[in-house]
Amino acid sequence: MQLIDGKTIAAQIKAEIAEEVRQIIAAGGKQPHLAAILVGHDGGSETYVAGKVRDCEECGFKSTLIRFEDDVTEETLLAEVRQLNENPDVDGFIVQLPLPRHINEHRILETIDYRKDVDGFHPVNVGRMLIGLPCFVSATPFGIVELLHRYNIETSGKHCVVLGRSNIVGKPVANLLMQKSQPGDCTVTVCHSRSRDIKKYCLDADIIIAALGVPGFLKGDMVKEGAVVIDVGTTRVPSAETKSGFRLKGDVEFDEVAPKCSYITPVPGGVGPMTRVALMKNTLLAGKKSIYGA
């Protein structure tokens, strides 16, 4: 069994990005610039955005944080999005989710210029991903595919079972892994809350991507010998062993499953760090105008 070390891979990728940014700037190019809109003071969102700002520093990007209070109107937010769309210095930007209830999230996301949509949530990027065209791939699917790539895990012709059909993980990663690409070329099965006999599909799987958000869902008796298991779950569960009183638990019952696997991601330290670096990768692509041109 080999542990997939997302933390180390993410650090490597970040170093690669920082090196490329140094070269771009040394050659007189433009420093990539990521902006983030943060609404309100949700603890999780604060932490995520602070992490993104720090990541930008480490990558050599310029970053701008734009804050609004919880009671911001949809119109004000849309106006800010339009301003960022038109600001030539901003290469990419994100609107940190979730947004307050009175704001139509889809409307905000669809107003972002897809050429600056480094979160990859705009329908143009989602659609191009399905079609197989160059696009900004969203963070978690990018992280998963990149881990498979960096560990040289063979995917072609393998049966990949995706547990979960969310818009941010299950559906996009299923679509990526069925593409005529490398990693890709998998036979893909998507299971979800309405699926029957999930165990049967899992037992047949060469690769399992667990993204149900149900801690410890995947047990040892649901996995065949030699499987590759990617755990996307990150549920806070109470813990007596940590200062905070909780710890992150994945969708996989790690102790039971790991001994049977050829490769497995831990939680934390697997997919998580990769999702963070995905935004940096997309910001670099946006800065270089690699996907949609100038």
Place this chain on the structure above:
Amino acid sequence: MQLIDGKTIAAQIKAEIAEEVRQIIAAGGKQPHLAAILVGHDGGSETYVAGKVRDCEECGFKSTLIRFEDDVTEETLLAEVRQLNENPDVDGFIVQLPLPRHINEHRILETIDYRKDVDGFHPVNVGRMLIGLPCFVSATPFGIVELLHRYNIETSGKHCVVLGRSNIVGKPVANLLMQKSQPGDCTVTVCHSRSRDIKKYCLDADIIIAALGVPGFLKGDMVKEGAVVIDVGTTRVPSAETKSGFRLKGDVEFDEVAPKCSYITPVPGGVGPMTRVALMKNTLLAGKKSIYGA
């Protein structure tokens, strides 16, 4: 075994559309208007477009056919697309594919205003379909889902095996059937040219959607008793029994498979007529501004 009669269902839908158009016009509303761009004189394309014009007449739509010769430049075609985007009388339009090689098909399709993209090929419509938002669904996936709906075929929790991963059938229909919707809520497996042991997946399937384009691919010994089989294949094969010297053959070895099925579509007369009526349905939705508003 019940034969799924796409021809009759398509005629019903067309009659429903025509009735709705009569009511719209009687109430002083605008007659829906579909435009089609046809490049060159490819026999298949000529036939398809002529059929679309005829369907428009039967539905009570206005239709406009715009023709270009094979040597039309991409710029001229893009200019025409932009003109149709801006023409307020045109509710929806299509560019008949395939286009000559010197023209970038994706560029043409992405220039179409997604609010008039009644073929449903624009990334915005593809992306919104994946996300589960209202959109123009492309013809064949629409036709398949509508057949399942009109025959009240239970899909929730069923295992649906999709054979093929094309952008116009396999991938979109897989995404539609895994959605939290009705029809939908299937456990979906997508198999393709790189899949191993397709027979194993098929034998486990409650619903098989065969869209590989390999005539007679699905044999009797690959289907379990009671399965629902949707045959999307339409390959021309030589035939001594027809005047033209050929006939359409599906991806399913019908004589072997049909006796085991609870439902099966014939070729021709199954999915085919439904794909034609899908364009009419989308044109009606475009005329009513049902999806993207005024």
